[in-house]
Amino acid sequence: MDRMIKVIYSVKVPQMNAWVDIPLFCGPVISMDRDDDVINVEAQGKEVLAKGAGWNTFTRKKNTNKVNVIKDILKDLAGENKFDFPELSNKLPSDYSLGRESIPWDSAKSLTSGLSRQLFYDGRGYCRMRSLPGTxxxxxxxxxxxxxxxxxxxxxxSSELKNVIQVKGGIPKGSKTAVNVYVAAPSTHPLSPQKLGRNGVPRRLLETIEDDTIRTKAEATEKAGTTLNDRLLQxxxxxxxxxxxxxxxxxxxxxxxxxxxxxxxxxxxxxxxxxxxxxxxxxxxxxxxxxxxxxxxxxxx
Missing domain, CATH: 2.40.30 (Elongation Factor Tu (Ef-tu); domain 3)
Structure with a gap:
């Protein structure tokens, strides 16, 4: 039960006269039972290893690179050492702290969501951050x-359908008002407020995201647009x-x-x-x- 399972899918490519190995999965064993010579094993992704209490306090100062903060959360509180992260310039707008009861994976995903990125473990067992494919x-x-x-x-x-996303951000430097952006599905989209409306009254199904680390209108618009596209696809x-x-x-x-x-x-x-x-x-x-x-x-x- 203290081991991991790795699955590699191998394909023989005649044109190359070689095998191509494709890593499918890497994660810890969650349960196992044996009946004579038949063994049933259940394994889950490595993110389950970062879903316990962080226990140790964690603090990073204002203006620390956000990608480095996410990496440090998983490294210091969950023991991860395999990462595939992009280089981004986003920084913490204020000091950031986690208590003993915090869940490292949830905290890391929350920060990643603010960057409009996806955080997941790939088949190699690497913690990976990427933009969700748009095509x-x-x-x-x-x-x-x-x-x-x-x-x-x-x-x-359509029970959980959202066709309008509002992003409430923080207060930009030199401004007195916080960032506030709305993005709606275009009127030509079959799930847009106009298409779902009645008698000329649009039906706006709103989701509000509050993230004070977002300090520019451009960043808020990108976050709202990415979230909206994903909600419509869901x-x-x-x-x-x-x-x-x-x-x-x-x-x-x-x-x-x-x-x-x-x-x-x-x-x-x-x-x-x-x-x-x-x-x-x-x-x-x-x-x-x-x-x-x-x-x-x-x-x-």
Whole structure:
């Protein structure tokens, strides 16, 4: 139970006459049971290791680089030492402190959200920070030469729909009023306030973000726009089976294109089998079994 599991998806590429290794997962064992020669193991991403109480107090001074603060939270309070972070110039507008009861992962994600970035662990086990892809990184297509293997199931849920984002920031230096920005879905969007309105009265579904570390209108507008795009995409859920695409990561923007329709969606969950020849499930999580002795197996050249 004090070990981690790493999963690597290997593909033989004839044109290269070589194997290409794609890291899929790295994380700690959460539960395990054994029945004779059958072992069931559940592992979760490394972020679970940073979800305990920070315990030690943590303080950084005003004007400290925010990316370095996020890295230090996970390093000092959770013991992480593998990072893939960009270089950003954003700084703390005031002193920043965490108490003993603080959760390192939650604190790090909160600061990252203020930078309009995504914080997650990739298949290598590295803590990674990136901008959420704004254009599709892969298109699933049906038909000959396509990757879609089953008829897609689409669902829309408007119960948590937001089509207007308000960002309340801090007070810029030399100003007396705080930053306050509204961004709404364009009127041409099917989920815009205008399209959802009645009798000429727009239906504004508002989400308000309060972040006093945002001190410029441009930063607030970027934050509102990024959040709005993500909220609109969250209302579309797509599930289907496809040929394995092992390089995709949670949060990637994907597109599915069939003869009947085409839509764009954010990749939230998927399953990749550990057995060659099995399908990949997109939009759903399936329990996957492997044959005895399959772990660690790679065919000889």
């Amino acid at each position: 599709p990184v892969f298109t699933f297509k049906s038909g000959d030469g396509g990757t879609v293997l089953t008829a897609p199931k689409l669902s829309y849920d 209302e579309v859920s797509v599930s289907f089976d496809a040929m394995p695409i092992p390089f995709l990561e949670p949060g990637d923007l994907c597109r599915i294109q069939t003869e009947e329709y085409a839509t764009t969606f954010r990749l939230r969950q998927f399953s990749v089998s550990l057995v060659a020849g099995e399908n990949m499930s997109v939009g759903t999580i399936k329990k996957l079994a492997i044959r005895k002795g399959a772990i660690g197996y790679k065919p000889k050249k």
